[in-house]
Amino acid sequence: MGSVTTKTHVNGLKFVEINTDLCFATIYLQGAQIDQFQPKGQQPLLWVSSADDYQPGNGIRGGIPICWPWFGQSQVEGFPQHGFARTTTWDLVSVKMVNQVAFVTMELNVKPEHRNFWPHETKLQVVFELGSKLKVSLTNTNLTDYPVSLTQALHTYFPTSDIHNTYVSGLAESQYIEFAKGPYAQNDDLVEFTRETDRVYTNLGAAQVITTPEGCIVVERENSQSAVLWNPWIDKSQRLSRFNDNDYLSMLCLEATNVLEDQVTLAAGASHTLTTTIYWQT
């Protein structure tokens, strides 16, 4: 029998715990942020830093932060990096169970204090489909009578026991910008990690595979022609919040995005759904 329970962390953050025949997962209402997902009989699919103490007001360093309505630094000085959705409390709309697959839906209602960041009337909903795979679908609807543009990311942190023996494939024939330089052509199909990596890929195929010593993780994207590949390496690890100096050895981010020329522009009344599906290749 599966169970879906609402719980409260000792530091006050509310979360939903899903425990079914297919998986174990926890999703926080702050940021609609899933921090744990483990298919039964398999390794965890998400990485979260042991340095994070789950304080209200901070995003959690791991899992899948939702970056919205902008990715990276805002054009406007003083606005928070990666938007405000990841530090705002979302509403839990519904929980359904169909044949041991749990569907958890949350919505972000833009609060008055965020109107200066985002004056547009939009609806933002996320649906987590939790089976032996994890599917996350983020839907924006433009409720105004004019076009609205945004950038966004499902900023997924993946685990590895050894970054030196970890590779990402499925990148060939794309291009990337890194450290504000490029675009560079991605000629090799395979990327390994030997230094700080912070690449925004465009013209990218719909699926990549991360090979780790623990097995291969498939990362699929829908309605996304861009992705970010990130590992902070040695120096940046020491500057990151809620991150241990050695954490870069055991994680990488491969993020399903709509950024750069892949930004979303919604006509009046239109909707767009960014989806990522992740699973262990068996």
Ligand SMILES: O=P(O)(O)OC[C@H]1O[C@@H](O)[C@H](O)[C@@H](O)[C@@H]1O
């Ligand atoms: O520390 P933050 O705001 O969670 O950002 C983490 C990283 O997020 C990545 O997506 C960016 O490409 C990096 O440049 C950034 O450092």
